[in-house]
Amino acid sequence: MDSSDEPDMTGVMVIEPMGNAGPFLVEAAARSGIRLYAATDARVHAGYEPWLTRGLAGVCLTELADTARALDDMEAFCRARRIAGVAVSWELLTPLAALLAARLGLPGNDPLRAKAARNKIAMARAFREAGVPAPAGAVVTGTEQAHRVAVSGRLGWPLVVKPAEQGGSWGVSVVDGPDGLDAAVAAAGLVTRAEPHGLALDPRVLLQSYVPGEEFSADTVVHEGVPYPLPVVRKDTTAGRYRVETGHSCPAGLDARTVRTIQETAARAALAVGVRNGIAHTEVKILPGGGPVVIETGARLPGDNICEIVEAATGVSEAAAYLQAVTGQVPDTAPTRDAAAAVRFVLPDRAGVLEHVVVPDLPGTHSRLHIRPGQRVPEPADSSGRVGHVVARAASVEEAGRLADRVIAGTRVKVG
Ligand SMILES: Nc1ncnc2c1ncn2[C@@H]1O[C@H](COP(=O)(O)OP(=O)(O)O)[C@@H](O)[C@H]1O
Ligand SMILES: [Mg+2]
Numbered sequence: 001m002d003s004s005d006e007p008d009m010t011g012v013m014v015i016e017p018m019g020n021a022g023p024f025l026v027e028a029a030a031r032s033g034i035r036l037y038a039a040t041d042a043r044v045h046a047g048y049e050p051w052l053t054r055g056l057a058g059v060c061l062t063e064l065a066d067t068a069r070a071l072d073d074m075e076a077f078c079r080a081r082r083i084a085g086v087a088v089s090w091e092l093l094t095p096l097a098a099l100l101a102a103r104l105g106l107p108g109n110d111p112l113r114a115k116a117a118r119n120k121i122a123m124a125r126a127f128r129e130a131g132v133p134a135p136a137g138a139v140v141t142g143t144e145q146a147h148r149v150a151v152s153g154r155l156g157w158p159l160v161v162k163p164a165e166q167g168g169s170w171g172v173s174v175v176d177g178p179d180g181l182d183a184a185v186a187a188a189g190l191v192t193r194a195e196p197h198g199l200a201l202d203p204r205v206l207l208q209s210y211v212p213g214e215e216f217s218a219d220t221v222v223h224e225g226v227p228y229p230l231p232v233v234r235k236d237t238t239a240g241r242y243r244v245e246t247g248h249s250c251p252a253g254l255d256a257r258t259v260r261t262i263q264e265t266a267a268r269a270a271l272a273v274g275v276r277n278g279i280a281h282t283e284v285k286i287l288p289g290g291g292p293v294v295i296e297t298g299a300r301l302p303g304d305n306i307c308e309i310v311e312a313a314t315g316v317s318e319a320a321a322y323l324q325a326v327t328g329q330v331p332d333t334a335p336t337r338d339a340a341a342a343v344r345f346v347l348p349d350r351a352g353v354l355e356h357v358v359v360p361d362l363p364g365t366h367s368r369l370h371i372r373p374g375q376r377v378p379e380p381a382d383s384s385g386r387v388g389h390v391v392a393r394a395a396s397v398e399e400a401g402r403l404a405d406r407v408i409a410g411t412r413v414k415v416g
Pocket of ligand 2: 168169283296
């Protein structure tokens with residue numbers, strides 16, 4: 001399946017490049033003269049789009065849900081091609097990437113701690129042990145236990161109820177009182193296997209105390225255990241029961257000291273879950289009048305086109321820095337640009353069949369649809385309910401946000 005075999009070029013294996021970070025990895029690899037290989041399942045590979053197929057030098061077909069087999073298949077594949085680094089883009093596959101890098105003797109993350117970057121229960125423990133500020137929490141396996149934790153008053157109200165292993169706000173609810181608890185626990189435990197790879201998920205549910213304040217994300221690229229902070233991004237979400245991301249902006253509009261505090265906290269979170277040679281995407285809330293609290297971290301590039309807005313605003317390519325880190329090079333994280341960018345998502349207010357969607361075309365913006373007319377739009381309870389996105393670039397973040405908001409305000413979506 002190899003289309004290229006130039007021995008001088010560095011080869012990197014990406015465990016499942018399909019997904020939001022994929023195009024940025026493909027582009028950064030091409031720019032850096034890196035051959036990119038993929039490991040995936042045959043049925044997932046069958047759905048690869050042309051941009052991805054074109055960007056790959058070869059594909060290792062395996063069963064990513066079968067760790068032992070996937071490691072054997074990928075090890076043989078990588079050894080035959082003198083692969084110099086292992087990358088990954090799906091959070092649930094980050095422990096597998098750490099195991100593969102360790103097997104191949106390549107720069108990677110600590111395989112003994114890698115589970116903490118995927119599983120929010122292990123993550124909470126790792127944060128506690130490392131003294132990373134994080135919400136108080138409790139693990140439950142059913143509604144009765146959840147009610148017992150709630151009446152104890154230990155976590156207060158509102159309560160955040162979330163699956164141990166998921167992303168994109170799937171199954172996450174903010175609950176104001178005991179009446180909403182049963183439905184929230186059921187929603188958090190609903191999905192037991194993650195598509196498209198059929199990965200088995202930890203069925204336990206995490207209750208957390210609610211952290212008020214504004215939300216940000218901060219990524220950290222790590223080389224030989226040394227963190228290199230990346231630009232801080234402001235995150236907007238829906239309010240209420242479901243917290244779906246509605247947009248991201250860079251720069252974050254914060255003073256330099258707060259930016260540094262967020263970056264330092266994010267770096268500590270990344271190291272706490274064993275990121276040693278790689279990247280981490282960390283979500284942080286700033287308590288009103290207080291300091292940062294880490295909501296979660298993942299040992300992967302960000303999704304949601306954050307790679308695009310960070311590069312548009314600062315010139316820093318997170319994907320290129322990640323490829324440098326996993327191939328043992330010092331990452332290049334110095335900003336080369338002082339501009340701004342924002343992404344906003346088109347989120348219809350209910351489920352149904354998408355009848356039509358018209359996104360206005362304003363100068364300085366570009367948009368893309370994720371769901372086509374005739375397809376089903378799920379309930380706007382998580383990121384799968386997004387119909388599309390718009391990216392705006394401008395000289396200031398206020399202007400970029402205004403532009404993107406104007407496009408969203410002018411978007412006509414009809415769900416039947
Ligand atoms: N303890 C919490 N306090 C306040 N908001 C939270 C808390 N946990 C999660 N959220 C909100 O819910 C969103 C999704 O939760 P998160 O833990 O990041 O799950 P996911 O892995 O699905 O992104 C967060 O971005 C945040 O807005
Ligand atoms: Mg999150």
